[in-house]
Amino acid sequence: MSVHKTALLGAITGAVLASASLQAAEPPKALGAGEGRLDIVAWPGYIERGESDKAYDWVSGFEKETGCKVSVKTAGTSDEMVSLMTKGGYDLVTASGDASLRLIAGKRVQPINTALIPNWKLIDPRLQNGGWYVVDKQVYGAPYQWGPNVLLYNTEVFKQAPTSWGVLFEPQNLPDGKPNKGRVQAYDGPIYIADAALYLKTAKPELGIQDPYELNEAQYKAVLELLRQQQPLVHRYWHDATVQMSDVKNEGVVATSSWGYMVNGLKAEKQPVASTIPREGATGWADTTMLHSEARHPNCAYKWMDWSLQPKVQGDVAAWFGSLPAVPAACSGNELLGAQGCKTNGFENFDKIAFWKTPQAQGGKFVPYSRWTQDYIAIMGGR
Numbered sequence: 001m002s003v004h005k006t007a008l009l010g011a012i013t014g015a016v017l018a019s020a021s022l023q024a025a026e027p028p029k030a031l032g033a034g035e036g037r038l039d040i041v042a043w044p045g046y047i048e049r050g051e052s053d054k055a056y057d058w059v060s061g062f063e064k065e066t067g068c069k070v071s072v073k074t075a076g077t078s079d080e081m082v083s084l085m086t087k088g089g090y091d092l093v094t095a096s097g098d099a100s101l102r103l104i105a106g107k108r109v110q111p112i113n114t115a116l117i118p119n120w121k122l123i124d125p126r127l128q129n130g131g132w133y134v135v136d137k138q139v140y141g142a143p144y145q146w147g148p149n150v151l152l153y154n155t156e157v158f159k160q161a162p163t164s165w166g167v168l169f170e171p172q173n174l175p176d177g178k179p180n181k182g183r184v185q186a187y188d189g190p191i192y193i194a195d196a197a198l199y200l201k202t203a204k205p206e207l208g209i210q211d212p213y214e215l216n217e218a219q220y221k222a223v224l225e226l227l228r229q230q231q232p233l234v235h236r237y238w239h240d241a242t243v244q245m246s247d248v249k250n251e252g253v254v255a256t257s258s259w260g261y262m263v264n265g266l267k268a269e270k271q272p273v274a275s276t277i278p279r280e281g282a283t284g285w286a287d288t289t290m291l292h293s294e295a296r297h298p299n300c301a302y303k304w305m306d307w308s309l310q311p312k313v314q315g316d317v318a319a320w321f322g323s324l325p326a327v328p329a330a331c332s333g334n335e336l337l338g339a340q341g342c343k344t345n346g347f348e349n350f351d352k353i354a355f356w357k358t359p360q361a362q363g364g365k366f367v368p369y370s371r372w373t374q375d376y377i378a379i380m381g382g383r
Contacts, residue, residue, distance in 0.1 A: 026111075027110065027111050027112050027113035027116075028113055028116065028298065028302075029113065030116070031116055031298075031299050031302050031303075032299050033299060034066045034067050034068045034297075034299050034300045034303055035068070035296070035297040035298075035299055035300050036067055036068060036069060036297075036300070037068060037069050037071070037296075037297050037300065038068045038069065038070050038071070038091055038092070038297050038300040038301060038304055039071045039073070039089065039090045039091050039092075039296075039297070040070065040071070040072050040073070040090065040091065040092045040093070040094070040304075041072075041073050041074075041075055041081055041084050041085060041090050041092070041093040041094070042072055042073070042074060042075070042093070042094045043074065043075065043094055043287070043321075044074045044076070044241050044242070044261070045241070045261050045320055045321045046094050046144070046145070046287075046317065046321065047059060047070065047072045047094075048316075048317075048320060049070070053320075055336060056316060056319070056320045056336070058307075058308075058312075058313045058316050058317065062303075062304065062307045065307075066300060066303045066304075066307075068297070068300035068303060068304070070304075073090065076239040076240050076241070077188065077189045077239045078095070078096050078098045078099035078189065078191065078356070079099075079189060079190075079373075081093050081095055081096075081099045082099050082102050082103060082106075082108075085103055085108045085109070085292060086106070086108060088292070088294060090292055090295075091291065091292055091295040091296060091297045091298070091300065091301045092289055092290065092291060092292070092295070092301050092304060092305075093109070093289070093290050093292070094144050094145075094287050094288070094289055094290075095109075095141070095287065095288055095289075095290050096132075096285040096286070096287050096356050097130075097132035097133075097285060097286055097288075097355050097356040097357040097358070098189075098191040098285075098356040098357060098358050099358075100132050100133050100140065100141070100288050100290060100358075101132060101135070101357060101358040101360075102358050102369075103140075103290060104133075104135050104140050107293055108292065108293055109140050109141065109290040109291055109292060109293055110140070110291050110292070110293045110295075111138040111139060111140055112139055112140065112141060112142070112291055112302075112305070114139055114142075116302050116306075117142060117302065117305050117306045117309065118306055119306050119309035119310060119327070120142070120306075120309065122309055122311065122327045122328075122329055123142075123143055123309065123326055123327060124143070124325075124326055124327065124328050126350055127143040127146065127286060127326055128143075130143070130286055130288075130355075131357070132286060132288065132355065132356070132357050133288040133290070140288070140290055140291075141288040141289050141290035141291065141305075142288065142289045142305040142308065142309060142326075143286065143287070143288055143289075143326035144287045144288060144289045144308060144317075144326055145287050145314075145317055145318060145321060145323040145324060145325060145326060146284065146285060146286040146287065146323065146324050146326065146350075146353075146355075147259065147260055147284055147285060147321075147322070147323040147324050147345065147346060148277055148282040148283070148284040148346055148349060148352070148353050149187075149195065149257050149258070149259065149282050149283045149284055149285070150257070150258055150259065150260060150263065150275035150276065150277060150282065150346075151165060151167075151168070151255065151256075151257065151258070151275060151276050151277070151278055151282075152248070152255070152256050152257075152258035152262065152263055152266075152273055152274075152275050153167075153254065153255045153273065153274060153275070153276065154248070154254035154255070154272055154273060155272045155273060155274050156176075156272045157174055157175060157176045157254045157255075158174070158175055158254075158255070159175060161274065161276040162255065162276065162278060163278055163279050164199075164203075164278045164279060164280065165195065165198070165199045165278050165280055166199065166203065167180060167184065167255050168180075168184045168185075168186065168230065168233075168255060168256070168257065169196065169199055169226055169229070169230050169233075170229075171229070171233060174254065174255070180233055180254075180255065181232065181233045182233070182235050182252070183235060183252055183253060183254045183255065184233055184234060184235060184253065184254070184255045184256055185234060185235050185236050185237070185238050185244065185247065185253055185255075185256035185257065186227075186230060186234050186237055186238075186256075186257065187237065187238060187239065187257050188237035188238055188239040188380070189239060189376075190369065190372040190373045190375075190376040190377075191283075191356055191372075192227075192257070192376065193215075193223055193224075193227065193372050193375075193376060194212040194213050194283050194354065194356070194359075195212075195257060195283050196223045196226045196227050196230070197209055197212035197213075197215055197219070197223045198212040198280055198281060198282070198283060198354055199226070199280050200219075200222060200223060200226060201280065202279065202280040203280075204222065207219050207222055211354070212283065212354050213354070213356075213357050213358075213359045214359065214360075214362070214365075214366045215359070215366055215367050216365065216366060216367070217367065220367040220371075224375055224379065227376070227379050228379055231379055231380070231382060235247065235251065235252075235253050236251075236253075237380050238256065241259070241261055241262050241265075244256065244258065244262055245262050245265055245266055248262075248266055248271065248273065249266070249269070249271060258275065259321070259322060259323075260275070260321060260322020260323055260345055260346075261320075261321045261322045261323070262322075263275045263322055264320075264321075264322040277346065277349060277352060281352040281353065281354060282349075282352065282353055282354070283353070283354050283355075283356060284353035284354065284355050284356065285355065285356050286355050286356075289304070289305050289308060291305075309326065309327055310327075311325075311327050311329040311330040311333075311334070312330070312334065313330075314326060314327040314329075314330035315330035315331070315333075315334030315336065315337040315341070316334065316336050316337070318330060318334075318337055318341065318342070318345060319334065319336035319337040319338070319341055320336070322345055323345060324342060324345050324346060324347050325342070328342075330342075331347065359372055
């Protein structure tokens with residue numbers, strides 16, 4: 001995601017959120033035949049058809065059963081997803097909480113009729129009625145996967161798991177006696193400000209941070225100071241999963257915020273890595289499959305939302321991505337995920353996660369996302 005694009009998105013955020021007063025369209029009462037095609041914007045690794053590994057394919061069966069040919073556009077950040085959905089031409093997006101509320105407010109997605117999704121009843125009760133996709137009692141999409149933003153670390157440098165996110169934020173020597181400067185990474189997205197806020201919630205309790213997405217001016221100033229301190233330490237602000245994996249393998253990166261997807265991929269390549277959730281907890285994501293307000297293939301889209309909630313599909317996605325299924329039944333009997341897969345990926349850590357959501361001003365009480373965007377661009381640029 002280029003700085004120019006991020007700046008542009010920041011400029012339109014206020015206008016997008018301001019349009020929330022528009023009335024949502026009524027969801028359909030019944031479905032017709034599939035339109036033969038389905039266009040999805042998704043995180044990398046979310047929509048697999050066996051091209052990376054033949055064992056991981058939850059698209060071919062859907063296409064055979066429904067006649068809906070699936071086309072996927074991958075996106076590396078939530079801002080990129082919002083941009084793509086704003087341009088249009090897509091039916092569905094696997095949106096995280098820092099994108100979903102913007103998409104709802106901007107009327108880029110439409111409410112759905114859950115009665116047309118038979119597998120809806122299988123969804124984890126902890127995810128039902130989530131504030132990141134249910135607004136004014138309207139449901140805007142189907143939960144897909146969730147998980148924490150983990151601390152990935154090199155097990156040859158860290159003989160024991162790091163206990164704090166401070167290894168990424170504070171200048172220090174790591175257990176191998178060498179400085180962390182140039183050996184750690186941070187996420188290339190304004191929502192990463194919440195990671196710094198979550199760290200300071202514990203490190204500096206006198207700031208009184210309660211919610212890392214709701215920061216008053218004093219708290220926000222302290223968080224920005226921490227991020228400016230971090231900037232010289234950062235090897236790269238990452239958003240591309242493949243690039244991060246390469247950096248860990250080839251560029252000497254030994255600690256970084258990451259996803260289970262990269263941890264699993266690196267372990268599969270026999271790299272000396274592991275992941276942990278430090279004592280401060282973690283930010284995280286609960287992703288929702290959302291329907292574009294002008295979707296050209298709504299029948300295929302509804303068929304996909306139902307298909308995606310099958311326990312087999314949910315378990316396969318979780319095994320491949322290193323995430324948690326939105327359907328708890330997926331945690332048992334899945335050969336790819338294994339008996340301990342959900343436990344390993346953090347199924348019991350739900351309450352430790354501060355799930356991504358778009359920061360709102362709430363009448364001026366807190367710093368809005370438009371400011372987060374502008375300030376984070378400046379920090380990444382060394383200003």
